[in-house]
Every structure is written in structure tokens, then in C-alpha cells.
Amino acid sequence: xxxxxxxxxxxxxxxxxxxxxxxxxxxxxxxxxxxxxxxxxxxxxxxxxxxxxxxxxxxxxxxxxxxxxxxxxxxxxxxxxxxxxxxxxxxxxxxxxxxxxxxxxxxxxxxxxxxxxxxxxxxxxxxxxxxxxxxxxxxxxxxxxxxxxxxxxxxxxxxxxxxxxxxxxxxxxxxxxxxxxxxxxxxxxxxxxxxxxxxxxxxxxxxxxxxxxxxxxxxxxxxxxxxxxxxxxxxxxxxxxxxxxxxxxxxxxxxxxxxxxx
Amino acid sequence: xxxxxxxxxxxxxxxxxxxxxxxxxxxxxxxxxxxxxxxxxxxxxxxxxxxxxxxxxxxxxxxxxxxxxxxxxxxxxxxxxxxxxxxxxxxxxxxxxxxxxxxxxxxxxxxxxxxxxxxxxxxxxxxxxxxxxxxxxxxxxxxxxxxxxxxxxxxxxxxxxxxxxxxxxxxxxxxxxxxxxxxxxxxxxxxxxxxxxxxxxxxxxxxxxxxxxxxxxxxxxxxxxxxxxxxxxxxxxxxxxxxxxxxxxxxxxxxxxxxxxxxxxxxxxxxxxxxxxxxxxxxxxxxxxxxxxxxxxxxxxxxxxxxxxxxxxxxxxxxxxxxxx
Numbered sequence: 001x002x003x004x005x006x007x008x009x010x011x012x013x014x015x016x017x018x019x020x021x022x023x024x025x026x027x028x029x030x031x032x033x034x035x036x037x038x039x040x041x042x043x044x045x046x047x048x049x050x051x052x053x054x055x056x057x058x059x060x061x062x063x064x065x066x067x068x069x070x071x072x073x074x075x076x077x078x079x080x081x082x083x084x085x086x087x088x089x090x091x092x093x094x095x096x097x098x099x100x101x102x103x104x105x106x107x108x109x110x111x112x113x114x115x116x117x118x119x120x121x122x123x124x125x126x127x128x129x130x131x132x133x134x135x136x137x138x139x140x141x142x143x144x145x146x147x148x149x150x151x152x153x154x155x156x157x158x159x160x161x162x163x164x165x166x167x168x169x170x171x172x173x174x175x176x177x178x179x180x181x182x183x184x185x186x187x188x189x190x191x192x193x194x195x196x197x198x199x200x201x202x203x204x205x206x207x208x209x210x211x212x213x214x215x216x217x218x219x220x221x222x223x224x225x226x227x228x229x230x231x232x233x234x235x236x237x238x239x240x241x242x243x244x245x246x247x248x249x250x251x252x253x254x255x256x257x258x259x260x261x262x
Numbered sequence: 263x264x265x266x267x268x269x270x271x272x273x274x275x276x277x278x279x280x281x282x283x284x285x286x287x288x289x290x291x292x293x294x295x296x297x298x299x300x301x302x303x304x305x306x307x308x309x310x311x312x313x314x315x316x317x318x319x320x321x322x323x324x325x326x327x328x329x330x331x332x333x334x335x336x337x338x339x340x341x342x343x344x345x346x347x348x349x350x351x352x353x354x355x356x357x358x359x360x361x362x363x364x365x366x367x368x369x370x371x372x373x374x375x376x377x378x379x380x381x382x383x384x385x386x387x388x389x390x391x392x393x394x395x396x397x398x399x400x401x402x403x404x405x406x407x408x409x410x411x412x413x414x415x416x417x418x419x420x421x422x423x424x425x426x427x428x429x430x431x432x433x434x435x436x437x438x439x440x441x442x443x444x445x446x447x448x449x450x451x452x453x454x455x456x457x458x459x460x461x462x463x464x465x466x467x468x469x470x471x472x473x474x475x476x477x478x479x480x481x482x483x484x485x486x487x488x489x490x491x492x493x494x495x496x497x498x499x500x501x502x503x504x505x506x507x508x509x510x511x512x513x514x515x516x517x518x519x520x521x522x523x524x525x526x527x528x529x530x531x532x533x534x535x536x537x538x539x540x541x542x543x544x545x546x547x548x549x550x551x552x553x554x555x556x557x558x559x560x561x562x563x564x565x566x567x568x569x570x571x572x573x574x575x576x577x578x579x580x581x582x583x584x585x586x587x
Contacts, residue, residue: 013517014536037518097378098371127380127418132368141448142336144365163361164273165456169335171448181518182511222377226393227406234543237564239555245573252549253581255565259547261526262585
């Protein structure tokens with residue numbers, strides 16, 4: 001079974017993000033590019049499924065990112081993915097959710113798979129709409145927020161989290177799946193994995209390989225960013241030392257009263 | 263786009279509050295765009311829910327109690343919404359920014375060849391064009407983006423960001439025909455509800471959250487819950503508390519958990535690492551109770567009380583209870 005996992009390369013989410021007031025852009029200097037943390041969970045799920053299914057199952061990592069970020073994919077390979085595909089093209093710059101999903105779906109069709117795992121959310125954009133749009137363009141079922149999955153008699157049996165609890169669903173292969181964080185903590189890359197990753201293949205793909213009918217990139221985008229601003233400044237508030245429980249509670253209560261919150 | 267269509271997410275007729283927030287918002291946007299406000303509600307229990315929706319300022323509520331919607335995952339809903347959108351014509355589709363809403367929104371992006379603005383907290387209509395205001399990167403940036411297409415656009419709506427107000431002339435409830443010739447592949451074998459009756463964290467007007475400083479699971483039930491309940495709010499937690507197994511991950515607020523923006527956020531024994539901050543920094547008022555007045559949370563709290571949470575919380579609960587009595 002061929003499992004493909006899409007990963008996104010994002011600025012390190014653990015770094016404090018700042019907007020440069022002059023350029024109104026995200027300050028990237030000194031911020032490392034990493035695998036989107038949510039996608040590491042999807043990769044973990046793919047590796048678990050590969051181990052469980054066994055046979056000649058493989059895990060391929062797919063990313064759409066500038067070529068300069070290619071080496072960031074080594075981490076996924078070190079965690080245990082067999083190979084990687086990187087879709088890079090200057091013409092993709094400025095793509096919105098629609099364009100990203102449209103281009104990725106066409107590329108993933110070329111890559112081919114039995115099961116596609118897509119990270120549910122990205123740290124930088126957080127629309128959560130990309131997996132659905134990709135599945136739609138691929139004309140395939142979408143099962144999101146999986147916390148358990150198995151292949152039983154050639155079909156997927158999935159336990160998925162919902163807004164009100166959980167569901168057990170059965171989906172055919174091929175399908176598109178996203179994972180919940182409860183699927184399992186991403187594994188660490190072993191030293192052997194890190195050494196081995198250096199020899200694994202990262203294949204290159206460009207827009208020319210896709211034969212898209214509609215323009216992507218900034219020209220084809222269906223949304224346009226008008227403003228990118230830092231949030232309203234939240235000033236440092238007051239700090240009060242509580243002498244005891246009753247006094248501390250009174251301070252909070254008076255404050256809430258003043259704010260008309262009680 | 264002139265019209266607005268609300269996708270009503272529900273289970274057996276029970277829907278989150280954000281539905282009514284969207285119904286109210288739809289009227290406002292439709293008026294500014296010069297179109298009509300519609301809602302689509304399908305699946306078991308829809309007629310009953312449509313009765314409630316009627317009292318919100320919509321023009322039309324399109325209903326079908328089709329049980330197949332509940333038997334198969336996602337796709338029947340998307341087919342209904344696409345059919346409604348095609349029938350209504352160029353429109354903005356509003357979908358709640360919930361787990362289920364995001365799935366629907368994603369498929370509609372491709373189905374309607376439309377742009378999407380996600381997690382919107384405000385809108386502006388400029389010359390017939392829809393502009394959405396959206397906090398991004400856990401509130402580190404506030405972006406404004408416009409939907410360029412004149413045909414269709416999708417917006418996911420942050421719960422609790424808009425107010426819900428009943429009123430209007432009373433919407434026309436009308437049946438929507440089941441899309442013909444469709445077959446569905448993903449079977450829902452079992453649908454289990456958990457924690458029903460409890461307010462969703464994202465929708466709570468007040469969140470009382472606990473962290474490492476609470477030292478175990480018991481204080482969440484014994485100290486945090488009573489206070490949250492008095493406010494009609496919900497209990498949340500930091501990642502440290504969820505990782506320690508003190509509370510389920512569904513209560514975790516932050517980077518890898520939920521994003522909340524209640525009117526009041528009370529952080530108890532939470533240091534305020536970036537991981538947590540991004541999930542709650544857009545809250546209205548932030549109050550922290552912490553042993554360490556120099557903890558990072560002090561940098562973005564409106565009030566920090568340095569002291570013993572175990573002594574302060576019961577007293578505070580008493581004061582709030584007395585004020586509500």
C-alpha cells in the first residue's frame with residue numbers, strides 16, 4: 001500500500017512571531033523553518049499504518065514549498081518516510097487556499113497513492129479547508145480527525161473525533177484522511193534514521209508537470225490580502241500580591257465588577 | 263455575490279450557538295450586498311430546528327429531514343449546499359469554524375471554485391466586495407482579505423465573535439429537493455455523543471483554565487468547575503495539564519489545542535508559554551492567579567493576583583455566587 005503524507009513547511013511555531021511595522025510582514029529573520037507540527041502527527045499516523053499493514057507498504061512525503069527549503073524535508077525522511085516529492089515553482093508564489101489545493105491535488109494525482117494523509121491544520125494560515133478541497137479535486141472521500149485507523153478487508157475503518165464526540169466510519173481506498181493529535185505523538189528520528197535520510201530521494205516537481213487549466217499563484221488567487229497588522233497592543237496589566245485567599249479573591253471580584261463582568 | 267447562505271451544522275436538530283450568530287450576520291451582510299439571506303438545514307431533526315431558525319432574520323430556510331445525511335459522512339451535505347448555492351445564485355456561504363464546518367468549507371472551495379476566508383471575526387462590504395477580518399497565527403497578526411470572485415465565496419466564522427439576535431419578519435421555511443443521482447461511500451457506522459450538556463469551550467463566554475500549578479486532576483473539578491458554572495462558562499487547561507493526563511485533550515487551549523476568545527479568561531496556575539498564549543490572547547479580559555508574579559502570563563494579563571490559588575478560588579467563587587444570588 002502506498003501512503004502519501006502532505007507536509008507544510010512553516011516558520012518555527014515556538015518562536016514568538018513579530019510583524020515588522022514598516023513592511024507589515026512577518027519577521028522571518030532568525031526564525032527557523034520546520035515541518036508544520038500538525039503534519040508530524042499525520043506522518044506518525046502514516047508510519048504506524050505502514051508498520052501495521054506491513055508487506056511492501058511505503059510512505060512518501062509530499063510538500064509544496066520553495067526549493068530552498070528542500071533540506072527541511074530530511075526530518076520527515078529521518079522519522080521514517082521512504083522518499084519525498086517537492087513541488088516547487090515561482091509561479092505558485094502567492095497562491096491562496098484555493099490555488100494551493102488545486103495545484104496540490106493535481107500533483108498528488110501524478111504521485112499516485114492508496115491513502116493520502118493531509119495535516120489537518122497549518123500553524124500559519126489555519127484555515128483547515130485544504131484537505132477538503134484536495135479531496136474534492138481528487139474526487140475522493142475525505143475522513144478527517146482520525147484518532148485510530150486500520151485497513152480491514154481492503155477498506156479503512158476509522159475512529160474520528162467530531163464536534164460532539166466521536167464516530168466510527170468505514171471508507172473505501174483510495175481515500176483522503178486527516179489525523180487528530182490523539183492518533184499519537186510524533187516519534188523522534190533515531191540516529192540511524194538521520195544518517196539514512198541523507199541517502200533518500202527527494203524528487204522534484206514543477207508546475208510544468210501538472211498541466212493545470214486554471215492559473216494559480218497570485219494571479220489566480222480568489223482572495224487578496226489587503227492588510228496584515230499586529231494585534232492591538234495588550235498592555236501589561238496590574239500585578240497585585242494577595243495577603244491571603246479572601247483578599248486575593250476580593251481584588252479579583254472588584255476588578256471584575258469594575259469591568260462589569262459580574 | 264449578493265446573497266448569503268448559512269450552513270446549519272446540527273445533530274438531530276441540536277445546533278451550536280454559532281448558527282444563530284451566523285443567521286444574524288447573514289441578514290446584515292445580505293442587506294449590505296443587496297441580496298437575500300438563506301439557511302440550509304438538512305438531516306434528521308431539521309424541520310424542528312427550522313422552526314427555531316424561523317425567528318431569526320433570514321429570508322428563507324431550506325429544509326430536508328433526509329436521514330441519509332446522517333448515515334454518510336460529509337458528502338450529502340456538500341451536495342445539498344452546492345444545489346442550494348446554484349439555485350440561489352452568486353453568494354457568500356457562511357460555515358462555522360468548527361471541525362465539521364471546516365470539512366464542509368474545504369469541499370465547497372473546490373465544488374464552487376471559490377475563494378475562502380477563514381476564522382472571520384468581522385466583515386466589511388466595500389463596493390459590493392466582501393472583506394473579512396481574521397486573526398492569524400494565534401492572534402499574532404490581524405489580517406484583512408477580500409474575496410475577489412463575483413460568483414461564490416466561502417467564509418468560516420469564529421464562534422462567539424458575532425452576536426445572535428432573533429427578530430425579522432419570519433423566514434419562509436421551504437423544502438429543498440434531494441440532489442439526484444448521487445451515491446456515497448463513507449458509511450457512518452456509529453455516532454457517539456460525549457460530554458453533551460456541557461458548553462463547547464470555543465463558545466463559552468467565560469473560560470476558567472488551569473495549568474501545571476494545580477498539581478493534579480482534582481482541582482479542575484473541585485475549584486475550577488464551580489466557578490466556571492457560576493459564570494455559565496467552561497473549564498479549560500494548558501498543555502501541561504492535558505499532557506499530565508489531568509484533563510482530556512478536548513479541554514486543551516493553545517497551539518496544539520483549541521483557540522478561544524471569551525469575554526473573560528481566568529488563568530489559574532498557568533505560566534503563559536507561547537504555546538498557551540496563542541490559544542487565548544484574543545480574550546476580552548484576562549485575569550491570572552499565579553504564585554509567580556514574573557511568569558510570562560503577567561505580560562498579557564489585565565490583572566495578575568500573586569498568591570495561592572487553592573485559597574483564592576473558593577473565596578472568589580463565594581463572592582461571585584453571592585453577587586448572582
